[in-house]
Amino acid sequence: MSTFSDSLTADRKVDAATPVECLRLAGDDTRALHSVVHSFELADLTAVLVDEILFRCDPPGNAEPVTIALDVTRGEERVSASFLLQAGRPVGLNEADGPAALFRLEYDVLDLVRELFGPSTPGGPANRRTELRFVPESMTVEGVRPLGSIMAAAGTVLTGCSSDHPGLARLAVRHDSDKWGGLHWFASLYERHLRHLRDHPVRLLEIGIGGYDHPTLGGGSLKMWKHYFPRGLIFGVDLHDKSGLDQQRLHTLRADQSDPAQLTEIAEKHGPFDIVIDDGSHINEHVRTTFRTLFPHVRTEGLYVIEDLWTSYAPGFGGSEDPAACDSTTLGLVKRLVDDLHYEEQPVKPTDGVGPSLAGLHLYRNIAFLEKGRNAEGGIPGWIRH
Numbered sequence: 001m002s003t004f005s006d007s008l009t010a011d012r013k014v015d016a017a018t019p020v021e022c023l024r025l026a027g028d029d030t031r032a033l034h035s036v037v038h039s040f041e042l043a044d045l046t047a048v049l050v051d052e053i054l055f056r057c058d059p060p061g062n063a064e065p066v067t068i069a070l071d072v073t074r075g076e077e078r079v080s081a082s083f084l085l086q087a088g089r090p091v092g093l094n095e096a097d098g099p100a101a102l103f104r105l106e107y108d109v110l111d112l113v114r115e116l117f118g119p120s121t122p123g124g125p126a127n128r129r130t131e132l133r134f135v136p137e138s139m140t141v142e143g144v145r146p147l148g149s150i151m152a153a154a155g156t157v158l159t160g161c162s163s164d165h166p167g168l169a170r171l172a173v174r175h176d177s178d179k180w181g182g183l184h185w186f187a188s189l190y191e192r193h194l195r196h197l198r199d200h201p202v203r204l205l206e207i208g209i210g211g212y213d214h215p216t217l218g219g220g221s222l223k224m225w226k227h228y229f230p231r232g233l234i235f236g237v238d239l240h241d242k243s244g245l246d247q248q249r250l251h252t253l254r255a256d257q258s259d260p261a262q263l264t265e266i267a268e269k270h271g272p273f274d275i276v277i278d279d280g281s282h283i284n285e286h287v288r289t290t291f292r293t294l295f296p297h298v299r300t301e302g303l304y305v306i307e308d309l310w311t312s313y314a315p316g317f318g319g320s321e322d323p324a325a326c327d328s329t330t331l332g333l334v335k336r337l338v339d340d341l342h343y344e345e346q347p348v349k350p351t352d353g354v355g356p357s358l359a360g361l362h363l364y365r366n367i368a369f370l371e372k373g374r375n376a377e378g379g380i381p382g383w384i385r386h
């Protein structure tokens with residue numbers, strides 16, 4: 001991704017019928033899942049599943065290095081992968097021979113797909129085979145620790161294979177997002193407004209990837225969203241090239257949020273979106289432009305979120321110390337939306353607002369959740385005394 005247009009061209013493959021796209025969309029329809037897992041080579045499906053497991057595993061806690069083998073089967077076919085785990089490093093793939101693994105895990109491909117891309121289910125042992133290959137005779141005094149390491153490592157991989165749903169605050173800390181910590185406490189508010197979408201194949205766009213012009217820093221919140229929405233497709237937009245952060249189900253795009261043409265091109269190619277989040281420049285005029293441009297590309301009952309409302313009062317961000325300066329600030333936009341929400345109740349109905357497609361407005365300190373929807377109940381009738 002070197003330029004804005006290049007990034008769009010490269011990203012066209014996002015919409016192709018790739019295994020990951022088909023898997024995340026198949027959801028909980030057993031017949032659709034069955035059809036998808038028989039449409040691709042088992043090795044290609046396994047590559048997608050292994051990528052997902054690597055991403056979802058907690059950091060290993062085992063002191064000694066341990067290899068855990070995973071067999072994915074489809075009838076007589078079998079594809080194996082081998083994970084290497086040791087405390088202090090992220091879970092990796094072991095190029096060494098699989099059979100050396102002291103713990104093996106086996107899933108029928110359909111069951112593993114359902115675990116990773118289906119709706120969450122309470123964990124249970126009924127969809128997998130496990131085999132501990134540790135030989136007790138070799139257990140010396142020191143040998144006790146390897147057994148503990150094997151058990152811990154096996155637990156880590158199994159957790160990565162499950163549809164267990166960690167909370168958003170935990171995921172924010174895990175993936176280094178500032179949405180939960182000393183500066184902001186947004187994660188619990190997001191949880192309140194997004195939890196019902198968790199099992200859906202949402203399309204989420206966040207403006208502002210983080211890390212500014214550093215090519216591989218940032219992306220904490222995008223990873224957090226990818227983990228939170230196991231079937232989600234996550235897009236991040238930034239002024240800078242962040243393609244070093246691209247992953248399966250996580251795509252970076254380059255654009256200036258103050259340019260409506262660039263935002264529109266992205267939205268037409270990748271939207272409509274279920275969720276749009278503005279955590280970019282926080283320059284008031286940019287936030288207003290971005291809202292005007294992208295709100296129309298949020299689907300009905302989707303959400304548009306604006307973070308860091310405090311810059312409304314910060315002249316360095318184009319804000320104003322005067323709270324009444326509503327024509328140019330982000331909070332001025334939000335205040336206007338309160339009136340737009342009630343457009344049908346006004347004697348002279350505004351024609352230039354987003355009222356007809358604004359269903360709700362949830363305002364908290366420093367963050368606003370704007371709900372898209374059909375706002376057309378007709379207003380309180382004129383024969384009721386006003």
Ligand SMILES: C[S@@+](CC[C@H](N)C(=O)[O-])C[C@H]1O[C@@H](n2cnc3c(N)ncnc32)[C@H](O)[C@@H]1O
Nearest residue numbers: 208209210211212221238239256257279280281
């Ligand atoms: C606060 S960081 C985003 C943090 C990230 N959302 C998170 O929660 O981990 C802001 C990002 O916005 C980007 N940015 C600044 N101005 C921008 C603009 N005009 N258009 C797009 N992105 C911009 C910066 O490069 C920076 O990476």
